[in-house]
Amino acid sequence: MIRVKLPTHLRNLAHVDGEVELDLDHLGEASVSMVLDALEDRYPVLRGTIRDLNTGKRRAFVRYFACERDLSHDPPDTPLPKEVLIGDEPLLIVGAMAGG
Amino acid sequence: MSRVRVLVGTRKGAFVLTSDGKREEWKVSGPHFAGWEIYHVAGSPADPERLYASQSTAWFGQLIQRSDDGGTTWEPVGKDFTYEGETGTHQFYDGTAVPWEFTRVWHLEPSLTDPDTVYAGIEDAGLFRTVDGGQTWQELPGLRAHGTGPQWQPGAGGLCLHTIIQHPTNQDRLTIAISAAGAFRTDDGAQTWQAINRGLKSDGIPDPDAEVGHCVHRIAMHPSRPDVLFMQKHWDVMRSDDAGDNWYEISGDLPTDFGFPIAVHAHQPDTVYVVPITSDSLHYPPEGKLRVYRSRVGGNEWEPLTNGLPQENCYVNVLRDAMAVDSLDECGVYVGTTGGQVYASSDAGDSWAPIVSNLPSVLSVEVQTLP
Numbered sequence: 001m002i003r004v005k006l007p008t009h010l011r012n013l014a015h016v017d018g019e020v021e022l023d024l025d026h027l028g029e030a031s032v033s034m035v036l037d038a039l040e041d042r043y044p045v046l047r048g049t050i051r052d053l054n055t056g057k058r059r060a061f062v063r064y065f066a067c068e069r070d071l072s073h074d075p076p077d078t079p080l081p082k083e084v085l086i087g088d089e090p091l092l093i094v095g096a097m098a099g100g
Numbered sequence: 101m102s103r104v105r106v107l108v109g110t111r112k113g114a115f116v117l118t119s120d121g122k123r124e125e126w127k128v129s130g131p132h133f134a135g136w137e138i139y140h141v142a143g144s145p146a147d148p149e150r151l152y153a154s155q156s157t158a159w160f161g162q163l164i165q166r167s168d169d170g171g172t173t174w175e176p177v178g179k180d181f182t183y184e185g186e187t188g189t190h191q192f193y194d195g196t197a198v199p200w201e202f203t204r205v206w207h208l209e210p211s212l213t214d215p216d217t218v219y220a221g222i223e224d225a226g227l228f229r230t231v232d233g234g235q236t237w238q239e240l241p242g243l244r245a246h247g248t249g250p251q252w253q254p255g256a257g258g259l260c261l262h263t264i265i266q267h268p269t270n271q272d273r274l275t276i277a278i279s280a281a282g283a284f285r286t287d288d289g290a291q292t293w294q295a296i297n298r299g300l301k302s303d304g305i306p307d308p309d310a311e312v313g314h315c316v317h318r319i320a321m322h323p324s325r326p327d328v329l330f331m332q333k334h335w336d337v338m339r340s341d342d343a344g345d346n347w348y349e350i351s352g353d354l355p356t357d358f359g360f361p362i363a364v365h366a367h368q369p370d371t372v373y374v375v376p377i378t379s380d381s382l383h384y385p386p387e388g389k390l391r392v393y394r395s396r397v398g399g400n401e402w403e404p405l406t407n408g409l410p411q412e413n414c415y416v417n418v419l420r421d422a423m424a425v426d427s428l429d430e431c432g433v434y435v436g437t438t439g440g441q442v443y444a445s446s447d448a449g450d451s452w453a454p455i456v457s458n459l460p461s462v463l464s465v466e467v468q469t470l471p
Binding site for chain 2 (some may be wrong): 008009010012013045048049052053054059060061062095096097099
């Protein structure tokens, strides 16, 4: 089970409180890309809000953090840190600090 | 008794303001979509309970929201605005060629006859349409295929298609405006378009009377006289009597002819409203006085409307989509400011009062007149 923490605006859009918990088929190989696929399958309203609808690229003002590391610039198929895979740490999807 | 519903888009959410026909007591609902930029909220003339809202942020992109109960509840609908075919390039601010790229929906224009059909004007400039209530959107690519597309350049707010005018009886005619490309018209249901900028003169482009490149801020039309168009350009207030084929200036005795919105009285097609702004570099009213100007003769002769509007220390702006009129017997006029005020006049502009005073910066104001 993978824990995902969404920014406030996206929690409101998806009507979720707290963290999202996702069960992936190939948990041991899970990447940011696979997590986002599963997240968007469960909450279609989030399509296009984290990744561009057409290119699939991370939106410029969105960042991925986990285990005190910035994963935003890793290839999206890079396996997630072990602590995220076993559910000890969440994957944080963050709106970049840029004005308000 | 008739009612009015004012739809307000702001930098941090949407608000719905309602009143009876007296327009004295107001109920305020919102913020809807709190924290998001709401560039525009519009109601269907065919079904006033059907509303559409453009919701976006630079962080999380674009959504379109739809309400079937007059703004009480909303549901997100389709948000895929993919250009048709090869996107090509337009000019960037520095004159270099850059590819077309979707940024946001600036303006939603519901069909006059079908609540499921809506036109959307987007940045980078393109015209889209839904015919299924917003579930899917298709580009009407004939506009962007106009041969001048590579010459279009963004205004300060981006390369935005912000004005969509439907002919009241001829569904094949649409008139649109783009900052900073100019005005365009189709007479064949958006298959082909012609630039309609003859008579415009703009100092900010190399050839002041070029076919395209003009920063048109807004165009307004009265449905009883669809060939007469009024335009607030970057500088200059203009008029056309032949559906945009030719334009002439009607700035007349305005204190400044820079501004953003322009509107026409609901029952008097020669009564026109503008909000003069100091200049292109000073986006606030001259002398710190917020004055709506009214012409009762179709331009050139203007009178300041000040009763109830701040006449000192006022440095707000009124953006292009932030002035609207209702169609009650005594025409109401509504103005939203970047300072978060929405002013209403229930006597065609003679006197004004704030409906709300402390909203986030107002991006758009639309009014529905309800039975």
